[in-house]
Amino acid sequence: MSDKFASYAHPEVLVSTDWLAAHLNDAGLLVIESNEDLLLYDTGHIPGAVHIDWRRDLNDQTVRDYLGPQDFAALCSRHGITPDTTVVFYGDKSNWWACYAFWVFQLFGHTKAKVLDGGRSKWMSEQRPVTKDTPSPAPSSYPVPPERRDASIRAFYAETLAHCKAGKPLVDVRSIKEFTGETTHMPEYPQEGVLRGGHVPGAQSCPWSTAANADGTFKTAEELTAIYAGDLGLKKDDDIIAYCRIGERSSHTWFVLTYLLGYKTVRNYDGSWTEWGNMVRSPVEKSV
Amino acid sequence: MLMYPAGLDQIISLFEHLPESERRSLLVTYAEGAAHCAPKPGETFDLEDIRKDEECTDTVGIHLRVDENGGAHFRVSLGHEVQTLTRAMTSILCKGLDGAGVQEILDVPADFVQKITGAELVRIRSQTVYYVLGRMKGALKVWSNRKRAE
Numbered sequence: 204m205s206d207k208f209a210s211y212a213h214p215e216v217l218v219s220t221d222w223l224a225a226h227l228n229d230a231g232l233l234v235i236e237s238n239e240d241l242l243l244y245d246t247g248h249i250p251g252a253v254h255i256d257w258r259r260d261l262n263d264q265t266v267r268d269y270l271g272p273q274d275f276a277a278l279c280s281r282h283g284i285t286p287d288t289t290v291v292f293y294g295d296k297s298n299w300w301a302c303y304a305f306w307v308f309q310l311f312g313h314t315k316a317k318v319l320d321g322g323r324s325k326w327m328s329e330q331r332p333v334t335k336d337t338p339s340p341a342p343s344s345y346p347v348p349p350e351r352r353d354a355s356i357r358a359f360y361a362e363t364l365a366h367c368k369a370g371k372p373l374v375d376v377r378s379i380k381e382f383t384g385e386t387t388h389m390p391e392y393p394q395e396g397v398l399r400g401g402h403v404p405g406a407q408s409c410p411w412s413t414a415a416n417a418d419g420t421f422k423t424a425e426e427l428t429a430i431y432a433g434d435l436g437l438k439k440d441d442d443i444i445a446y447c448r449i450g451e452r453s454s455h456t457w458f459v460l461t462y463l464l465g466y467k468t469v470r471n472y473d474g475s476w477t478e479w480g481n482m483v484r485s486p487v488e489k490s491v
Numbered sequence: 492m493l494m495y496p497a498g499l500d501q502i503i504s505l506f507e508h509l510p511e512s513e514r515r516s517l518l519v520t521y522a523e524g525a526a527h528c529a530p531k532p533g534e535t536f537d538l539e540d541i542r543k544d545e546e547c548t549d550t551v552g553i554h555l556r557v558d559e560n561g562g563a564h565f566r567v568s569l570g571h572e573v574q575t576l577t578r579a580m581t582s583i584l585c586k587g588l589d590g591a592g593v594q595e596i597l598d599v600p601a602d603f604v605q606k607i608t609g610a611e612l613v614r615i616r617s618q619t620v621y622y623v624l625g626r627m628k629g630a631l632k633v634w635s636n637r638k639r640a641e
Contacts, residue, residue: 241616242575245519258615 208320210424216396216458217421218291218317220326227251232289233282233340236323237300239451247333249293249326253282253340257300257451260330261307267474269351275311276347283340286313291324293319297412297419303454309356312349318458321420324341354455358444358470360478360485363403366444367486372437373406374445377458377476381406381448384489387480397480403446407435411452414459427464438465446472446479461471495603496595499587506607514609522578528585530554530566538634541568542628549573551623553630562590565627576608576616580623583607593631599624 208214218226226232227250234252236244244254249491255261260278263270270278284290290308292301301318308316319326327333353359358366366373380386384400402408413430414422419429431437443466445453460466479485495503506514530536534556541552549570556564565588567581588596604620605613613620 240574240576241612242515242519242522242579243620245515246522246575256615259611 207423210461212424213462216317216462217320219320220329220331223249223294223326224331231287232291233284234293234319235301235304235305236488237292237294238323239294239296239300243295243323245335247335250332250334250336250456251338252293253338255282255304257303261304269307269473272311272348272351275307275351276345279345281314282341283343284313284345285343286346287315288343289315289317291317291319293322295323297324297455297472299411299451299455302458303340303451306356306454306457310351310353312352323419324419332390341348347358352452354434356461356470357396358472360472360474360482362470363444363446363472363474363479364485366442367405368405370405372435372441372443373403374435374437374443374456375402375406375408376411376445376447376452377402377408378410379408381476382406384487387476397448397477399480399485399487401480401489402476403479404486404488406446406488409435409456410457411447414456421459421463424463431460431464431466441466441468443469444472446475448476449473450475454489493542494587495556495599498589498591499584499599499603502583502587503603503606510636511609511611518579518608519575521582522575525567525569525578525582528567528569528581530568534566536566538630538637540630540633551577551626553626555627555630555634557593557634558590561592563631564589565630567623574619576612577621577622580604580607580620584623584627588627593635597628597631597635614630 204214205219208217211217234249234251235255236248237257238244238254241256261270290313292305294301298318305318309466345481375382382402387397387400409430414427416422437443443460445456447453448473453471453475457469457471460469506517509517536554536556538555539552541550549572551573552568554566558564565585567585569578569581601621601624604624608620
C-alpha cells in the first residue's frame with residue numbers, strides 16, 4: 204500500500220490504477236462505471252466493467268427517492284453481484300457519480316466496495332486497456348437487504364433544517380457562485396430547476412473540488428485535514444451534513460470525510476439545493 | 492413538404508427505427524466524428540459564440556457562416572470534457588442542418604431529438620440532448636437581429 208493510502212482512516216476503500224490493473228481478472232471482483240456522461244461507458248471502458256447509471260438504475264423512476272431493497276437486490280442480481288462481491292467504482296467528473304453509487308450501495312449495507320483513485324480520467328490518461336465489449340455476467344441471487352439505511356448516512360429536509368437551526372456543521376460543496384446565489388445552475392448541465400439561489404444559513408462553503416487533485420485523485424490525508432479540520436474547523440465527533448444540488452458532489456465530500464478522514468457521523472443531504480431552494484419559506488442566506 | 496431540413500430528415504430516418512443498442516452505438520459513432528465539425532484553418536464566420544462554463548461543462552463554441560443564398564453553415568468547437576451526447580448531437584446537427592435557411596432552422600421543432608436519441612435518453616438527460624440545438628438557434632437569432640438592424 205502506498206504511503207498516501209496508508210495515511211487515510213480507511214485505506215481499504217481506495218484502490219490505485221496499478222492495483223486495479225493487476226486484479227482485473229480476480230474472481231469475486233466487479234468493476235462498475237458510473238458517470239454523468241450517459242454514453243461515456245459506450246465509448247470504451249475498463250475491461251469487464253459494467254455500467255450503472257445514477258438516474259436509470261439507482262433512482263426510483265416515479266418518486267424522487269432511491270431504489271428500494273427489492274430493486275437493489277434485482278440490480279445486483281442482474282450484474283452478477285453477490286454480498287461477497289467486491290465492487291470497485293470509477294467514473295467521470297473526478298468520481299462524483301462513482302462516490303454517489305458507492306454511497307447508494309452503503310445505504311443497503313454492501314460494504315465490500317471500493318473507489319478507484321483518479322477515476323476514469325486517470326485510467327485513460329495512463330493509456331490502460333479499454334474495450335467496447337459489454338460483459339454479460341451470469342445473474343446471481345442477491346438477498347433482499349432488510350432495509351435501506353437512510354438514518355445513518357442520509358439527511359432529509361426536516362433534519363437539515365433542524366441541523367441549521369441548531370447551528371450544527373453544514374458543508375455546502377457547490378461552487379462559490381452557487382453558494383453566494385449568483386448562479387443556480389450551469390448550461391449543458393441537467394437543469395433540476397431551482398427557484399432561489401443562495402445557501403442554507405450557517406453552512407460553510409467548501410467546494411468538493413478542494414478535495415481533489417487536478418488529475419482527479421484525492422488529496423493526501425494531510426492536505427484534507429488542513430482543509431476540513433483546519434479551514435472549516437470540523438471535529439471528529441461533529442454531526443455533519445454535506446449537500447450540493449442533487450447529492451452527487453456531496454457524495455464525493457461524504458466519502459472524503461467518512462473514509463479518508465474518519466469522521467464518524469456524516470450524512471449526505473441528497474435533496475440538496477434543488478429541494479431547499481424550492482421549498483416555500485425555506486430560509487436562505489446569500490452572503491458568503 | 493418536409494418537416495425538417497432534408498439532411499436532418501435523412502439522419503432522423505436512419506435513427507428512428509433502430510433498436511436501443513444500435514441507436515447508442517450509432518450515437519457514439521457520430522460523437523467520435525464531432526472533431527471534424529471544428530473550424531478549419533482560414534475559415535471565417537459571420538458570428539462566433541464561444542463560452543466556457545464553470546465547473547460542470549467545458550467550452551462549446553458555435554461558429555456560424557451564412558452564405559449569399561441565406562444558407563447557414565455551422566462549425567462547432569468542443570472542449571475535452573464535453574459530454575458524448577452533446578458531441579453526437581453536434582455531429583448530427585452540423586451535417587443535418589448544413590445549408591438550410593436561417594428561418595428554416597429556427598422553425599425546426601425540437602421533437603426530432605427524441606426520434607434520434609430515443610425517449611429514454613431524453614428522459615434521463617433532457618438538457619444535454621437539446622443543448623447544441625439551443626446554442627445554434629441562439630446564434631441564428633443574434634445574427635438575424637444584427638442583420639435586421641443593419
